[in-house]
Amino acid sequence: MLELANQAERLHCLPMDLTDEAQIATGLAQIQSAANRLHCVINCVGFLHEGDIMPEKSLQQLNSDTLLRYFQVNSISAALLAKHLLPLLNHSDRSLFATLSAKIGSIGDNRLGGWYGYRASKAALNMFLKTAAIEYSRKSKKTAIVMLHPGTTDTQLSVPFQRSVPAEKLFSVERTVRQLIDVLASVETADTGSFYAWDGERLPW
Numbered sequence: 001m002l003e004l005a006n007q008a009e010r011l012h013c014l015p016m017d018l019t020d021e022a023q024i025a026t027g028l029a030q031i032q033s034a035a036n037r038l039h040c041v042i043n044c045v046g047f048l049h050e051g052d053i054m055p056e057k058s059l060q061q062l063n064s065d066t067l068l069r070y071f072q073v074n075s076i077s078a079a080l081l082a083k084h085l086l087p088l089l090n091h092s093d094r095s096l097f098a099t100l101s102a103k104i105g106s107i108g109d110n111r112l113g114g115w116y117g118y119r120a121s122k123a124a125l126n127m128f129l130k131t132a133a134i135e136y137s138r139k140s141k142k143t144a145i146v147m148l149h150p151g152t153t154d155t156q157l158s159v160p161f162q163r164s165v166p167a168e169k170l171f172s173v174e175r176t177v178r179q180l181i182d183v184l185a186s187v188e189t190a191d192t193g194s195f196y197a198w199d200g201e202r203l204p205w
Helices: 021-034 064-089 116-139 159-164 173-185
Strands: 040-043 095-100 143-149 194-197
Touching: 021 064, 040 064, 040 173, 064 095, 064 116, 095 116, 095 173, 116 143, 143 173
Parallel strands: 040 095, 095 143, 143 194
Antiparallel strands: none
């Protein structure tokens, strides 16, 4: 992204730690000083593993610090982003706030168990943004908030788990981007609060 910014004058990169509300507020204030409105925000922040931290396979592997990390990155950050984005998304044109969630965060679709922190944090993300969508529908009537399941994509996040993924279900980054853009292109304001898969299917909570 930084390399692209050197080649495109309209691309501006702002460092921002979404687990730090002060940085969110400062970053969005910088954006607001340059542009008084935003039409589309796509939040791609997510955490599954790092260092010695891997998804839990059993209750005995639960650790409170790790659970807090999952919720800080995957859930709370998106809620705080929704809080501070409201003035920038609330205008006379249609606007969209999309966040990458995960099908594994669907309570109704949970048949395998495991991955406690990641599952729960994505379920919490969905609840935060479903609730935010209701508030936005009163305060920013032309904004749609949606959650997206991108499918298994060939990134660092999925590398340790790719062995069990069929080749046709492991998407390149480029393919995932195209598929999600197609989904977002069909979203109407009335769809706010919805949870979509990469192919446009509405997913159960």
